[in-house]
Amino acid sequence: MIRGNLVNPFTEEIYPAEIEVRGGMVECVRQVEGKFNQYILPGFIDAHIHIESSMLTPSRFAEAVVPHGTTSVVSDPHEIANVLGIPGIKYMIEDASTVPLKVFFTAPSCVPATPFETSGAVISSKEIDKLLKYGEMVALGEMMNFPGVLSDDPEVMAKIAAAKNYGKPVDGHAPLLSGNGLCKYIAAGISTDHECILKEEVIEKRKLGMKVMLRQGSSAKNLADLISAGGDFIISDDKHPEDLLKGHVNLMLKEAVELGEDPVKAVKMVTINPAAHYGLNTGLIAPGKSADMIVVDDLVNFNVKEVYIDGNIAAHEGKALFSVNPVELETTFKISSKEPADFEISSSKGEEKVRVIDVREGQLLTGESEAVLNVAYGKIEPNVENDILKIAVLERYGHNKMANAFVNGFGLKKGAIASSVAHDSHNIIAVGTNSQDMADAVNSLVKTNGGLVTASDGCIHSLKLPIGGLMSMKSAGDVAFKLEVLHDALGDMGCKLDSPFMTMSFLALLVIPKLKISDMGLFDVEKFDFVDVVK
Template sequence: MITPAGLAAARGLEPADTVFLGGKVFNPFTCTWERTDFAVKDGYVVGLGEYEGRREYDLAGTYVVPGLIDAHVHIESSLLAPAEYARLVLARGTTTVVADPHEIANVCGAPGIEYMLAEGARTPLDILVMLPSCVPATPLDAGGAVLTAEDLARFRGHEGVIGLGEVMNVPGVLSGDPDLRAKMDLFEVVDGHSPFLSGKDLNAYVYAGAQSDHECTTLEEAREKLLRGMYIMIREGSTEKNLKDLLPLVDACTAPRCCFATDDRHADMLAGEGHIDDCIKKAVASGLRVELALRMATLSAAERFGLRDRGALVPGRLADFCAVDDLDSFHVLRTFKRGVEVVDAGYREPACPAAPLHARVPEPLDIRIAGSGEARVIGIVPGQITTRALRCPVDAANIPDTGRDILKAVVTDRYRAVGSGVGLVHGFGLKAGAIAGSVSHDSHNIVAVGVGDADIVRAIGEVVRLGGGLAVVCGREVTSLPLEEHARRLGAIQNPFMYLSFLALTVIPELRVTERGVFDVTAFCDMPLFCERRE
């Protein structure tokens, strides 16, 4: 914001509010470092060099990096309210996140978006919102709400709303669905979501207005999308670990079109490993020049969203930055927002939105499968959000088959008590018990995986009793927290609840399970469990 006082301070005619001394400042425009002082007035940098200020702050030779930016995240996936999420990531040097609240919107509709905007305003972290484009995720999904272009239009111009979130309904885009087209026409900034899309369909998707993608899992896919003009968000979440595979995409020419995104990180990973600072550390450890990693984490992300007020510590931009003692370890010593050091205000109880949960807990007979033959089995891919469409010879009488790690997956409708769908999954590793949760992208029905029907039913019942949440069950032992440790004792894969939450995600190939049963994402339709069923 240009003000007469700011101009006077920039010219040295009046003292700045604060002068920061002795830092080595990173400039993402040139990917160079400059040992210099800089002056801040009204939260904005007004100049670099020798200045007078009402206050002075000695940065003591630390590396000074513009505030880190997460280019794509669902705060709900952290299992934290916005203010608690902010406490974690601000301490890691993040000052801005670009958030898509489509998880809460799929459950609560427009009031969920209003909740996220209101709670985001309670924290120093800038939570910039991309409105959810696909509520529900696909026309076949029945969640807690339907948001039309008209519903979204009333949020346009709201402070903090900057664009349209990931357009996941690729078939709708390619077929020219009129409501989806109306949503995309609301904003200049439109995020994409197009796993494995290639060739002429990719051309059409980009032509329709999708500008970015965070779903690339191979270098070949990312290169094709970059060549077609898309921004590439290199993602590193709890289960979606794409950084190492995609990093060779980044060089001095492509770094302006690449940025980091966490998408889905549980609170324990944020607390233990970090946020965008973790992406920087991993990128540098994998051989990327640190300056290019910092460029991606700051200016590249700002430019992707047209945020001309941040991303660099130059005159006219927000004085958002972090001080780092060592570039290899990238240990953030302190974070500043608008020129003021962020001090943890401690826990404040958040507001709690109403979340519908009207599920009917199934009986063991309701989730029974019968028959034998070649079955469609969801194959978990470790470190990826995608699944594999497996075909396995199965006799229902021998499920669960812990020897081959083929277990039953159940999705129970949470909104209308219409019943449960059943599929099979390979890769969870459970040897006993069951896990269940109401965090289940994107409709957030209750999803469960287990070794025995009785335990699956009991786990679903515990989630219903809680009014939504996560549960681990093994016989009479029922745990709500600590969940991960209990699940590990049962032999589960690392981060089992994140994998569980994606089992019903009908916009990511290849196989999923819904309250209706098995869903083939590639064919975009429901499928019977058995390919050729024999009773």
């Protein structure tokens, strides 16, 4: 029996109540007399997250978020799917099954995300049909290939048809899509979007019946700009471990309330709304629902005191009350050692005008600018003083492809960084001031089977991510500490970004405008085609 001020997202009421639980389910809810200094809420649901982006295995992720009141997540495993295909998805399901957190999955719709990059696997419409039969699969994952939808690509449409056949929703991914194109995208059966950055986008999409997810992640933070336009869910999409130590959905709720959102309406966006959309038997404290509940001190700070999953206490005063033993997974990198010369762009001129990827802090969108760079000994030089640095993507699945270009916004004055987390195909991405440090960073990363690396004049710092080159089996605290060491090293190197590795990881994401890079070359997302580095 649990007693307190019940927050009922169905009726938007708050009243004193007692909840009786039997067999993991809510048996009865009774309104009672009395005053309580605590609030009982349905367990929080993060309706769209990529667990792999936390750099934690699902079990370690659960260990981090359950104490913050998260009892369920809807996870799109397309990161591990792009690396290992179906076996990677099965790994996520297996490891998640070892902890109380309810991890629901969406079948990754875009593996690879585009035909303009090399991934470690391909998931066809036939495999999507098989995946959607899994009990853990509640939807078709975000359809990033919106040009494929608009052009009626047969394979894309077959994936959407499979979801419809099983009565499961289709998640969307349509940044800046508007007008007739948006109408066609929605008409195809796509019901959500989490890529809005403008109020006008939110308003137009909601008017057309689309459910808008307001994102507050580690890299992309859109809540402040969009919440006044309305929304249906509050989601994180991608969260780094150091942020998860501070909070998860509870922190997003606190931020929403600080921005003026009504607390109960905000709670609906992380409980009953996602539960209803994905057909989950949670999100509401009512007879016949799973007894997933949390106790908080107030509806301002949302400090979580206790967490119950299926009626069992899973966390108390910020500490998980379950053991974690992550499942192991073998992975290998098929890439040869690199030399500094591999990171050079040749020219026979004295100087060259080049395209430059412009990084925007806190946004997945990038811009495009141009710069005139000097050529020395037949190689185009970066301009470190003006923050025009080298960037490279190296394919890691055995085909020996790589591409070089230039980027602005990192602020490095020396050294280089490299990562095997590079959305969505997760090839190796590196940014640096010079070719020697870039080669050192990449070679160090390959030796450890993936991770994050800084390199400067022979000094190497690294965070090992042996699970698919994406995740660690260590705790969130351990990973956050290693990441802090890397960020300190980056600060010494002059970097000015808050989340440099996460920001860098999205520079290989070819479905969000404007200028990105894959192992095949520099890519203009708006043209949906490659462009030359040299103009």
